[in-house]
Amino acid sequence: MTAPLHEAHPTGSGRRLPDTQQGMRRRNLSRVMHTVSAEGPLSRAAVASHIGLTRAAVSTLVDELIRSGLLEELGPERPGRVGRPGSALAVSGHGPAGIGAEVGVDHLAVCAVDLRGAVRARAVRYGTNRGRAPEPVIEELTALVRRVIAEAEGEGLWPAGLAVAVPGLVARDARTVVRAPNLDWHDTDLGALLPGELPLTVGNEANFGGLAELWLGEATPRDFLHVSAEIGIGAAVLVDGRLLRGTRGFAGELGHVPVRPEGPECPCGGRGCLEQYAGEEAVLRAAGLEQGEDRVGLLAERAAQGDTKVRRALREAGTALGIALTGAVNLLDPETVVLGGALSGLAPWLLPSLERELARRTAGPACAVSVSRLGPEGPLLGAAHSVVRAVLDDPAVVSGRS
Amino acid sequence: MTAPLHEAHPTGSGRRLPDTQQGMRRRNLSRVMHTVSAEGPLSRAAVASHIGLTRAAVSTLVDELIRSGLLEELGPERPGRVGRPGSALAVSGHGPAGIGAEVGVDHLAVCAVDLRGAVRARAVRYGTNRGRAPEPVIEELTALVRRVIAEAEGEGLWPAGLAVAVPGLVARDARTVVRAPNLDWHDTDLGALLPGELPLTVGNEANFGGLAELWLGEATPRDFLHVSAEIGIGAAVLVDGRLLRGTRGFAGELGHVPVRPEGPECPCGGRGCLEQYAGEEAVLRAAGLEQGEDRVGLLAERAAQGDTKVRRALREAGTALGIALTGAVNLLDPETVVLGGALSGLAPWLLPSLERELARRTAGPACAVSVSRLGPEGPLLGAAHSVVRAVLDDPAVVSGRS
Helix, strand or coil: CCCCCCCCCCCCCCCCCCCCHHHHHHHHHHHHHHHHHHHCCECHHHHHHHHCCCHHHHHHHHHHHHHCCCEEECCCCCCCCCCCCCCCEEECCCCEEEEEEEECCCEEEEEEEECCCCEEEEEEEECCCCCCCHHHHHHHHHHHHHHHHHHHHHCCCEEEEEEEEECCEECCCCCEEEEECCCCEEEEEHHHHCCCCCCEEEEEHHHHHHHHHHHHCCCCCCCEEEEEECCCEEEEEEECCEECCCCCCCCCCHHHCECCCCCCECCCCCECECHHHHCHHHHHHHHCCCCCCCHHHHHHHHHHCCCHHHHHHHHHHHHHHHHHHHHHHHHHCCCEEEECCHHHHHHHHHHHHHHHHHHHCCCCCCCEEEECCCHHHHHHHHHHHHHHHHHHHCHHHCCCCC | CCCCCCCCCCCCCCCCCCCCHHHHHHHHHHHHHHHHHHHCCECHHHHHHHHCCCHHHHHHHHHHHHHCCCEEECCCCCCCCCCCCCCCEEECCCCEEEEEEEECCCEEEEEEEECCCCEEEEEEEECCCCCCCHHHHHHHHHHHHHHHHHHHHHCCCEEEEEEEEECCEECCCCCEEEEECCCCEEEEEHHHHCCCCCCEEEEEHHHHHHHHHHHHCCCCCCCEEEEEECCCEEEEEEECCEECCCCCCCCCCHHHCECCCCCCECCCCCECECHHHHCHHHHHHHHCCCCCCCHHHHHHHHHHCCCHHHHHHHHHHHHHHHHHHHHHHHHHCCCEEEECCHHHHHHHHHHHHHHHHHHHCCCCCCCEEEECCCHHHHHHHHHHHHHHHHHHHCHHHCCCCC
């Protein structure tokens, strides 16, 4: 009945609070928040019946959540009676906000999402970050973060944490970018470069994209493989609603699955990796197009115009994706594969060959493939929502703040 | 301090007991069992301090576990004072036993393992099962199961459950063999063919092999990929000590990861699957050997004698394994890859090319590869131990039995 608890988020996926009185109270605060978030507005009595606690117990929890600014009582028709049983509870639109940020190869973006899931402020800066040192990039990102926070504060929100999506491998400390080849960053501790006043989580953009799909996608199952692209190709493996992170935090490197073992050399050290066939540079090269801004838009435009070279390039990329995904589906047995990020905009030309390849390599029905509605927004939204989820999962961490 | 609770087992991996008084009691019974199992013999006071409960609370739990035949008090030096505080507790060697069974392509095997992890009875029948109907095979298996149970009962044990390892895909109902190509079984409900008096779990042999490695291997990490072979090639994906099962229960089909996308046709419907290069038939064919009994032994013998054709066949199989594992490691980021089953006996000739392939396709240090000590025993032991683990995870299910 209640929303699932302890969804994965990059900081502490699936962590369970301890079995103490205190842990129980914190779990119950979370159950109230998730219930109101998923089903609200609800009366206290309805919350109590949803989560199977007494109304008195729920009232104590609700009072604490109202004092902390996480819940609000609606009831404009009964001024002065706010707080009385009977008036409906809703998640606050004036409490904590999750700040999400994205370091893209060609842009920086920041947004603030409130506990209701609404984007309340955003800022973007276009321009390449390829080959730039981390310091000036993060300085610009910090300026955007401050601007978004100021705007959110103007609306009565306060920042509960900052999550940053990067196009690279992130260590399990959730601070250090171990390798971001398309930025040329190595072993970069973003924690040292970003403002220290907010709880910080740095994560891989494909992972945040996958979490966004889990949380915001339409009828997304709890077991799926989310494939996305910015410049490289990444994937997020979701197992029973949790992100599979891997020992070092590097799981989901679909871009380096060998597709043709004697194919072209890849900067990763391998040969014939998926990125050599379906990565942006490979597709642009095969399509006879130049690197430049909004390349995905250009590919889509040309494909829509019927450019045969572009269409063939995308068809071949789809075939390579289908081969790599056959391996992934055999290993992971997901319910669906979801194409997100830049790939979602090219889906009409990638999907037919991708699906054909999956089908011809599979005994029985092939794994379903769908296209994300979130498109390139996924990683940014996933980052912001990961902060919001962390508050819903353990409201006690921020209560007492306001 | 205490052993990890709720290890994955094929029936209900990671299931957590509910947050009720009753659920708490059952969790605490499990904590006592796991503590004594991992650290025993221990006094009641030591158990109490290990799990952080009062000595009185622990004594109540221990008394229940002794009554149920799951724990024993040691203390031969104090006859007549059994049950008094101070005497050491041990897991019973006369209580419940896990019955493991394996349907191999060339053999049937059954064993009984007590709560201490000791194999107390076993029975094997050699002879091919390829192409035989399920009914007579399961009839023979049932006869072996009955013989092993009778032997175990003669030693004061009683069967707590039966787990059966099969070389094929098993549905999530843990009864139905959806597809076992090397037996030629399809949609076979083993639950209807096996004796109904014991709780039954049917599982994939590679999965049971992976669990055996987790539970019984030497210093096995909690995140690893276990690769095994009987006739086909299977894998078990262990994530944080849990088996990744997949939506339909089919995860770990490493044998059908495409290695050379335009390679030979595979019965699965694909082309160039790993099994076409590293499966037993492919290796025997490449080595110029006939099918027959103990083919793995024959390959190992010839390779040890320096037969160049056999060595080349194994080297090429290792290369194909390395290519498929590069993809798997990129997707899953495990701590290690463990070669088990028949592959462990051929490791000296497979490993060099396998490791070379992994290393040359990986930026940074390649994933470590090790060889299981359990060898072809893994699936059978994993099956029996899965029953034992289920008892340790929820002793209340069997208490009251004796």
